[in-house]
Amino acid sequence: MIEISDLEFQYGDAGFRLCIPRLSIGQGEKVAIVGPSGSGKTTLLMLLAGVQVASRGTIRVADSIVSSLSDADRRRFRIANIGFVFQEFELIEYLSAGENILLPYLINRYLKLDASVHEFAGDLAKSMGLSDKLARFPGRLSQGERQRVAICRAMITSPDVVLADEATGSLDPNTAKSMLDLLISRADARGATVLFVTHDHSLLDRFDRTIDLVDYHATATAAGDR
Amino acid sequence: MPGTFLLARRYIAYYRGRTAILVAAITLTIYLPLVTHWAIRQFQEQAMSRARATPLIVGAKGSRFGLAIHALHFRGDPPESITMAEIDRIRASKLATVIPLFARFRAGGYVVVGTTPEYYVFRGLAVSEGESLGRLGDCVLGASVAQQLELHPGDRLLSEPDNLFDLSGPSPLNMRVAGILEPTGTADDDVIFADLKTTWIIQGIGHGHEGASGGDHQHKASRANLAQYAEVTDDNLQTFHFHGTSEEFPLTAIIARPDSEKSEALLMGRYLSPDETKQILKPVEVVDELMEIILQARQLFDLGMILLAAATLLLVGLVMLLSLRLRQREMNTMFRLGCSRTTIFRIQAAELAIALLLSSLLAVVLAWGSMSVSASLFRLWIV
Structure with a gap:
């Protein structure tokens, strides 16, 4: 599903370098995915x-060689295949919870927003216990509810791959575990692959595998995680 | 993309305060030049239409603008008087028909215009309440005057003395309000009309011998040098008479209506002599000159407005740039979710377009409202 070979990425001259000779998921x-900051x-x-481009190597996700796609194609690939859950959820403050869930359809002309999508x-939202919260703005939701909205948004396009970046970092341990279970169960229902960046080692038993980036040739900078 | 305008609308609705400030700034930038442009155009149209409708004006030599504005709009200081002899002179020439105007005095703060019935026909004035002038001492109020002074037919209105401290001067005339004119949207709404002879009584040229005061108690008061006035009643009407010869009676202007262009040219030619103590003018030319002066001032104003608009545009640009910075995280999220840079730009453009649309609508509504409310102001501007 995901194949990485001879990957090398460097941030300018800042000293950060990520090298992954071979990785298969x-x-x-x-x-x-664990590892120290940076x-x-x-x-x-x-x-x-496909948000960033490797300076060398190949990244293959499903049938696409992401590393060789053009900007527009990488964007199309992202729309079609990737669901994101961000660390701070990154909900749009001026949209309701329901509109946040539908956001990928509102901003991409390749996705058609029709009755089936609304359904x-x-x-x-129902499976996440958000049915009565859809009209609320993110500012009126609890952390857990915001997190669930973010998961719904990641799953709305039925992606093949869900990428979660410290998505439970701001939640208490119990909520974090239940959120992770929700995410995994939704991904399982779709048969999606999940890559979950975390610092919380208590969550690791819920994953099939753990990749520690320390094992790869990466050089940390003092600026924190990239 | 349907989402573009939805997102723009949601952003604007959510950040109402921010949007309101932006809309207010753009609205003012549009409103000010718009209302000024409309106001000047309306002012020009009003001033020019009245000037166009008035073929010639004859008056004492002096300020052309002063004579034209006073004869057309009854504004500003009255020009030097001419006499009724000038009426006879024009009539004798058989080049034009004439309408005399004597507008030197005030009552209730409004100019009293003494004229003949031809003036009402000439200006298309009609009585909406009461009746037209019936007898000496009557007056007919312009619509605005009646409204402001809250007077009705049958009420009384005292003329203001020419000089408060001249105790030997003529007594004010207590006029009877005979009627009220229909509103015309012109200077005729803001004046009081009376017969020419009535205004000469105010001037002190004519008077009555019986019942010259308003009754016994007023008579007593007059002896105590308090308010004293003359009043025309059914009882004393016959006693009113004028001293001197009629050709010496004063006028402030004459409206002359030549029957042809040739007559107009001939009549104007008769006032070209250097020894001539009167002047004749075509109001449309004088007002046109006045408009040119106003237009020059307007050009300066327009320049100011252009600078203001440029400054506002720069500020709006700055606000948008700062907004982009503030929303960088939001933009990044959208980008990661597959949104193209073009779509992000479209969303921002849609937000600006909605703000511009709201501002434009608001500016037009405000300008329209301002113009509707202040239509009468343009008459007042003519001083």
């Missing part, structure tokens, strides 16, 4: 999503 696999966890997710969004 299977379809539907749930993988935790080891390149977020960078790896951005490379897989699916409703089902997702």
Whole structure:
């Protein structure tokens, strides 16, 4: 499903360098990515999503060689294949929870927003216990509710790959575990692969595999995680 | 993309305060030049239409603008008087028909215009309440005057003395309000009309011998040098008479209506002599000159407005740039979710377009409202 070979990425002359000679992740696999701050966890997710481009090597996700796509094609690939859950959830403050869930459809002309999508969004929200919160703005939601909205948004396009960047970092341990379970169960329902960046080692038992970026040739900078 | 305008609308609705400030700034930038442009145009149209409708004005030599403005709009200081002899002179020439105007005095703060019935026909004035002038001492109020002074037919209105401290001067005339004119949207709404002879009584040229005061108690008061006035009643009407010869009676202007262009040219030619103590003018030319002066001032104003608009545009640009910076995180999120830079730009452009649309609508509504409310102001501007 995901194949990385001879990957090399460097941030200018800042000294940060991520090198992954070979990495393979299977379809539907749930993988935790750990490593110290600045080891390149977020960078790896951005490379897989095609937000950033490797200076060398190959990244293959499903049938696409992401590393060789044009800007526009990488964007199309991202829309079609990737679901994101961000560290701070990154909900749009001026949109309701329901509109936040539908956001990928509102901003991408390749996705058609029709009744079936609305129905699916409703089902997702229901499965996450958000049915009565859809009209609320993010500012009126609890951390846990915001997190669930973010997961729904990541799943609304039924992606093949879900990339979560410290998505439970701001939640208490119990909420974090239940959120992770929700995410995994939704991904399982779709057969999606999950790459989950975390610092919380208590969550690792929920994953099929853990990748520690310290094992790869990465050089940390003092600026924190990239 | 349907989401573009939805997102723009949601942003604007959510950040109402921010949007309101932006809209207010753009609205003012549009409103000020718009209302000024409309106001000047309306002012020009009003001033020019009245000037166009008045073929010639004859008056004492002096300020052309002063004579034209006073004869057309009854504004500013009255020009030097001419006499009724000038009426006879024009009539004798058989070049034009004439309408005399004597507008030197005030009552209730408004100019009293003494004229003949031809003036009402000439200006198309009609009585909406009461009746037209019936007898000496009557007056007919312009619509605005009646409204402001809250007077009705049958009420009384005292003329203001020419000089408060001249105790030997003529007594004010207590006029009877005979009627109220229909509103015309012109200077005729803001004056009091009376018969020419009535205004000469105010001037002190004519008077009555019986019942010259308003009753016994007023008579007593007059002896105590307090308010004293003359009043025309059914009882004393016959006693009113004028001293001197009628050709010496004063006028402030004459409206002359030549029957042809040739007559107009001939009549104007008769006032070209250097020894001539009167002047004749075509109001449309004088007002046109006045408009040119106003237009020059307007050009300066327009320049100011252009600078203001440029400054506002720069500020709006700055606000948008700062907004882009503030929303960098939001933009990054959208980008990571697959949104193109073009779409992000479109969303921002849609927000600006909505703000511009709101501002434009608001500016037009405000300008329209301002113009509707202040239509009468343009008459007042003519001083």
